[in-house]
Amino acid sequence: MKIPRLIPHDLSNLVVLASVWTVFGLADMIQSEAGIMASVAMGLTLQREAVPGERQLRRFKETLTIMGISILFVLLSANLRIESVRAEGISGVLTVLLIMFVARPVSVLISTWFTELTWREKILIAWIGPRGIVAASVASLFAITLESIGMIEGNRLIALTFLTIAMTVTVQGLSAQYLARFLGLQSMEGRKAIIIGAGRFGCMVAKILTDHGRPVALIDTNMHLSECAYRDHLEAINGNALEEEILEQAGAEEGETLIALTSNPEVNVLACQVAHETFGISRAYPVLINPERGAGPELLKQTGGKLAFGRAFDIHSWEYNAGFRLNRFEWEVPPTWLGTMARNIAFPEDILPIVRLKDNSAEVVYAEQVWQPGDKVVFLSKQPEKTAIEMLDALGV
Incomplete structure (x- = not known):
């Protein structure tokens, strides 16, 4: 190797x-x-x-x-007859319910009695107990052993085991996420956003996301920018975002979103491609400066990326121009925008839609995003807030 x-x-x-x-x-x-x-x-x-x-x-x-x-599941279930599962009837279902609601919680309570787990964590562990291939394998082995010594009821063990697997996987497996959310135990790492570029603009985008409950990690090859972001209480990593190890360190394995904000559009698209193909990140948003030159829409389609913030723009003017400050404000989407894609709205050059807020979630604005009732948008503007809002009010679709 x-x-x-x-x-x-x-x-x-x-x-x-x-x-x-x-x-x-x-x-x-x-x-x-x-x-x-x-x-x-x-x-x-x-x-x-x-x-x-x-x-x-x-x-x-x-x-x-x-x-x-x-394959193992298929082979093990080949010995199972549907009639044997049906024969268990109500008593079989009650047995499984007893396992789910009595045996499992009691065993978890006893085994975690002297631990530091909170009652919420104990409830979640007690509920998450789906059975799988191990239970099926052991039950099949026991059934064969029982039948070999003359106990013809060995097949009932297989039927009851597969009934347990079906019920626990269906009920507990499908409801575990909602229970974790209800108990306040759902990990936020799965909603993590990775931002490539820790300059002024990148840090502003990161703060918008963190203020709305999204964990964020910034990556930059510039040590000074990484340290400045860290001093602003943002997670920052110094390194090349095209390297898998750096993306992994930033949390790409569990991350959901990647935003590439460097001044090189080809690097932005390539970073999104690496994140999409290597880590399966479904939401990759590169910034493009001029789609007609260099990286363009066709390349985005091939790499699985979507144009960040609804349009191409010169990030240099937002990142390095010290003659103005970036103003941030929220604005509710007007009725005239509903059903319209972000790319079809002619936003002024000095105003950028950054994040859409809806149902307690914060998502990055992208070109194909369709505005819906109840949407709010967080904007960054080079103009004062009052002037920017007047410019938005004057927009037609």
């Missing part, structure tokens, strides 16, 4: 997989059941080394894991 010329990039995943199988097979030949331990030892050894393309291997591993679990 460390010598790229020996292993083509396209085959690296398969070579690693074949190596694991080889180690597993050789260990099993030497000592029965030693293959799993040898594979684990191989993984621990590789983990200590700097493996090129490690993220690609991790994604491949996750794909194999999902595929393997899915």
